Ligand code: ATP
């Protein structure tokens with residue numbers, strides 16, 4: 634049996650280059666592997682756990698994320714792309730799993746802890762938010778995922794899922810559930826810095842380049858990119874470490890020799906920020922133009938996109954229903 638991969642995104646906006654480097658490009662690679670079957674979930678239910686008061690943002694983003702997927706080359710004939718809320722077996726599994734997890738365990742989850750602080754919930758933590766790691770365990774196990782590609786921040790979720798699998802299989806004396814393995818990003822791919830150089834590229838920090846950005850928007854963002862604040866005159870020697878232009882060139886320019894040369898020249902002095910920015914702009918334009926063009930084509934056919942999501946969700950539901958039936962049989966709650 635091959636690998637079963639579960640992955641996805643919370644629809645809370647359009648996807649940016651951070652998502653591309655952190656996960657999308659890897660999914661496109663995995664999709665070509667004949668030994669892997671991939672389920673890609675648009676996690677609208679999870680997005681609602683901290684967006685209950687503005688559901689419009691989540692609902693509108695479902696379509697945007699689907700367009701971003703198609704634009705980067707995720708192919709519904711190879712991977713199953715589906716919407717979480719359309720699979721009723723997922724919350725059903727969640728309910729059973731919730732009995733296996735203590736409140737103290739949920740409150741200890743380090744990622745949830747820091748998100749609670751970040752989101753300034755104070756004393757008003759939505760209970761759906763606190764338990765989202767359990768719902769994530771349902772998503773993973775419903776498809777019997779063997780592998781879950783995640784960033785560092787999501788490791789505690791996989792650990793929680795593994796605990797639930799082990800507890801369930803032990804308590805009900807079964808081998809129904811499959812313990813998932815994490816798949817961490819390749820070196821240098823886990824975390825793309827934002828154009829301001831301050832932290833990771835993030836929607837909420839407003840420091841992102843989006844897959845859907847126009848050529849003009851990309852150029853504007855490149856021109857205000859953080860470089861080396863001490864590189865004032867062209868002839869000054871400049872720093873390439875922490876210089877966002879060079880960070881992006883390392884990732885997006887396939888001409889490694891040229892990048893090495895530019896770095897050397899910049900460090901020696903005599904290479905201006907405008908020159909390297911114009912060059913990066915060309916590189917990014919070449920990189921993003923075909924993605925944007927595909928996105929625009931798919932955007933012209935919303936019926937195709939919705940139908941693709943419907944078919945993907947129907948397939949996902951069949952798989953989840955089969956697992957749920959096994960789970961209920963293992964628990965002995967298959968009365969009729
Ligand atoms: P928000 O500002 O709302 O937190 P975001 O832009 O950080 O949004 P998320 O929805 O939090 O995006 O990201 C979901 C997942 O996408 C993360 O768990 C991570 O795996 C990946 N990701 C997000 N930003 C980056 C980034 N800059 N580099 C690499 N991966 C990223």
Ligand code: MG
Nearest residue numbers: 834835836837
């Ligand atoms: Mg984030």
